[in-house]
Amino acid sequence: MPVLQNSNFNAQFVSSLPGPEWLRELRLASWGRFVSSELPRESEEIWRYSRIEDLDLDRYAPCPAGVGAGAHVADLPTSLRALVEAAGPDATVVVSRNGGLGEVVCPQAGLEIGPAGSGPFWEAAEPLPVLAGPQPDLWAALNGALAEVPWRVRVAPGLAVSAPLVVVHWLEGEGAAVFPRLEVEVSEGASLQVVEVVASEAADLLAVPLAQLQVGPGARLDFGHVQLLGAGAWALGNQVSRVGRDATLRSMTVALGGEYARVRTDSALEGPGGDSELLAAYLGGGHQMHDLRTVQLHAAPRTRSNLLFKGAVANTAHSVYSGLIRVEKGAKGTNAMQTNRNLVLSEGAQADSVPNLEIEDNDVRCSHASAVGPIDESQLFYLESRGVPTASAELLIALGFLDDVLVRFPARGMRAGLRQAVAAKLSSVGLGLRPSE
Numbered sequence: 480m481p482v483l484q485n486s487n488f489n490a491q492f493v494s495s496l497p498g499p500e501w502l503r504e505l506r507l508a509s510w511g512r513f514v515s516s517e518l519p520r521e522s523e524e525i526w527r528y529s530r531i532e533d534l535d536l537d538r539y540a541p542c543p544a545g546v547g548a549g550a551h552v553a554d555l556p557t558s559l560r561a562l563v564e565a566a567g568p569d570a571t572v573v574v575s576r577n578g579g580l581g582e583v584v585c586p587q588a589g590l591e592i593g594p595a596g597s598g599p600f601w602e603a604a605e606p607l608p609v610l611a612g613p614q615p616d617l618w619a620a621l622n623g624a625l626a627e628v629p630w631r632v633r634v635a636p637g638l639a640v641s642a643p644l645v646v647v648h649w650l651e652g653e654g655a656a657v658f659p660r661l662e663v664e665v666s667e668g669a670s671l672q673v674v675e676v677v678a679s680e681a682a683d684l685l686a687v688p689l690a691q692l693q694v695g696p697g698a699r700l701d702f703g704h705v706q707l708l709g710a711g712a713w714a715l716g717n718q719v720s721r722v723g724r725d726a727t728l729r730s731m732t733v734a735l736g737g738e739y740a741r742v743r744t745d746s747a748l749e750g751p752g753g754d755s756e757l758l759a760a761y762l763g764g765g766h767q768m769h770d771l772r773t774v775q776l777h778a779a780p781r782t783r784s785n786l787l788f789k790g791a792v793a794n795t796a797h798s799v800y801s802g803l804i805r806v807e808k809g810a811k812g813t814n815a816m817q818t819n820r821n822l823v824l825s826e827g828a829q830a831d832s833v834p835n836l837e838i839e840d841n842d843v844r845c846s847h848a849s850a851v852g853p854i855d856e857s858q859l860f861y862l863e864s865r866g867v868p869t870a871s872a873e874l875l876i877a878l879g880f881l882d883d884v885l886v887r888f889p890a891r892g893m894r895a896g897l898r899q900a901v902a903a904k905l906s907s908v909g910l911g912l913r914p915s916e
Contacts (some may be wrong), residue, residue, distance in 0.1 A: 487540035487656075493624050502629075509623030516617055528799040528831045529770050530739050534713060539656035539685040541625050542577045550574040550581035550649060559647070559678055559707065562896040566674065569642035570890070576649050578627050578659045589638040590671070594628040616743050618715040622689040626660035632673065636666040636695075643672040643890040650679035650686055650708070659688040663700065667723075670699040672889045677716070678736070681709035686737075692720035692728065696750060699727040701889035705897070708736035710765070716742040724750030724779075731758040731888055733897055734769055735904050741770035748775075748782035748810075759788040760884040762901060763796030763828075764908030773802040773817075777843075781812040786819075789884050791877055793824035793908035801833040804847065808839045817847040822854065822880050824873070824910060874910050878902060 493510045494503060518534075519526045552560060552574055563572060571590060575581040583592055634640055648659035665671050677688050686708060694700045700720075708714055714737045722728050734740055746755045761769040769792075775784040790798045800819045821830035834847035854876050862872035881901055888894050 488536065488625075492541060496625070496627055506624050509620045513617060513620040513624055516620075519617060525772060525801070527801065527833070529741065530768055533739070536685075538683065539654055541656045541658070542579075542627070542652065550576035550579070552582070552584060555647065555649060558900075559649075559676070562705075562893060562900070563645055563647060563676070565892045565896045566643045566645045566890045567892050571642065571644045573630065573644070573646045574649065575628065575630065575647065575659065577651065577655065577657050578648065580628055587640055587642060589635045590640050590644065591633040591635075592630070592644075594630055616717050618687050619689050619717040619719070622658045622660055622687050622717070625656075625687075626658040626689070629660040629662060631662045631664070633664045634666055634669040634671050637668040638666075639670045640672070643674055645674045645676065645890070647676045647678070648688065650677070650684055650712070651682060652684060653682045654684065655682070656685040656687070659686070661689075662691045662693075663702070664693040665695055665698040665700045667695040668697045669695070672701045674703040674705065674890050674893065676705045676707065677714070678705075678707035679709045679712050681711060683711040684709075684713075686712055686714045686716070688714070688716040690718045692718070692730070694720065694722045694726040694728050696724040696726060698723070701729045702731070703889040703893075704730075704732045704742070706732070706734040706736055706740060706742070707900070708740065710736065710738060710767075712737045712740075714740040714742070718742060718744045720746045720755065722746065722748045722750065722753040722755050725752040726750060726754070728755040729758075729889065730755070731884070732761070732771075733885070733888070734759065734761040734771070735900060737767065739768045739770065741772070743772040743774075745774040746776065746784065748777050748784060749779055751779045751781050753779060753782045755784045757784070757786040757788075758884050758887055759790070760881045760901070761788075761790040761798060762881065762904050763790070763792045763798055764794050764904065765796060766794070767796045769796075769798045771798075771800050775802070775804045775815055775817065777804070777806045777810040777813040777815060780810055782810060783814045784816070786817045787884065788819045789821070789881060790830065791822040791824055791881060792828035792830050793905075793910060795825070795827040796908075797828070798830045800831070800849070801835070802847070803835045803837060804845050805837040806840055806843050806845065810840055811842045813840075813843040813845065815843075815845045819849040821851045822877060823851060824854070824877060824908070870910070874902070874905055877905055877910060
């Protein structure tokens with residue numbers, strides 16, 4: 480049985496989206512995979528503890544083709560514009576509204592950027608293949624069907640791009656379903672910093688972003704994803720990476736917004752000597768839910784992955800982390816680590832942490848660690864005994880806890896702005912606002 484009865488989502492709409500014939504065929508194939516599958520249930524391990532059964536697709540409709548055209552940096556809200564500009568005057572900036580076309584500011588030599596299927600260069604540049612992973616994600620297929628403008632980035636072989644690339648997906652519209660897509664290909668021996676920002680107004684909308692990252696032999700990619708959605712938004716995101724021989728990926732997610740915000744991160748180490756570091760900082764307040772799932776897939780010998788996800792929840796917010804390290808047959812010499820730590824700032828808040836291992840070969844080193852707990856009383860006492868008010872001490876401890884990750888954000892100039900956003904969020908949930916006792 481098809482999963483959708485919603486007439487807003489249909490094959491006719493998929494066929495109407497712009498692009499060449501090959502893109503239309505890929506969209507329809509993705510659409511076929513989506514409608515032939517069942518919607519996920521919370522009884523499935525990969526959706527355990529989630530709120531996916533609360534999703535009502537009838538509330539949303541995809542934006543018509545072309546509605547996202549004409550986006551500019553100057554159109555962004557003041558705080559978001561300041562964050563983007565902090566990347567530096569030499570940074571390349573792409574702004575897209577509702578997954579459509581937008582401007583490219585300060586393009587750098589050797590950095591090829593454009594929508595798939597538009598212009599002579601991209602006319603035959605088919606999207607990168609989606610990594611299937613141990614359990615393919617249904618929402619990646621929906622993005623493949625409904626992404627209006629798949630933005631593509633490619634770096635020439637051996638080129639070290641000095642300044643960051645910042646791609647902003649600005650989403651708006653009550654009841655809108657939006658499908659931002661970014662594909663990054665770093666050729667052999669090249670290096671690049673990319674920051675993707677997904678942000679929205681305070682609207683009831685559905686965001687289904689997909690980022691595909693291809694890191695070629697001996698290449699390096701530093702990738703940052705910042706999620707600043709409005710309080711009423713639902714997000715079902717995917718980040719998929721393929722790391723080649725002796726290549727390096729450093730990926731980081733900062734998640735602050737949304738009513739329900741899920742991101743699945745799959746990193747496949749496909750070449751010998753590949754290295755990936757996966758980082759995340761997430762903060763929930765009110766009735767928010769942050770849902771993070773990861774797969775560290777080791778498919779080649781002598782590969783290394785290190786994961787550190789740190790989150791904090793306050794009020795009645797809920798966070799879920801579920802991660803899998805999978806070592807396939809033939810991946811001898813694997814070295815993999817998975818660490819998830821959570822700070823519970825209020826009695827009504829909840830954090831779940833579920834690490835997993837699947838090992839199909841020997842001569843490997845794999846470990847995982849997780850922790851869930853309140854602010855350390857000894858740390859609190861230390862600050863209080865030196866005259867710091869209780870509320871301010873709690874704020875400092877929470878900031879320091881998350882800053883362990885924020886200090887590693889790829890674009891150095893944006894770190895201060897992210898710290899300010901985290902501090903403002905902590906204040907909005909009540910931390911640091913109470914009078915001292």
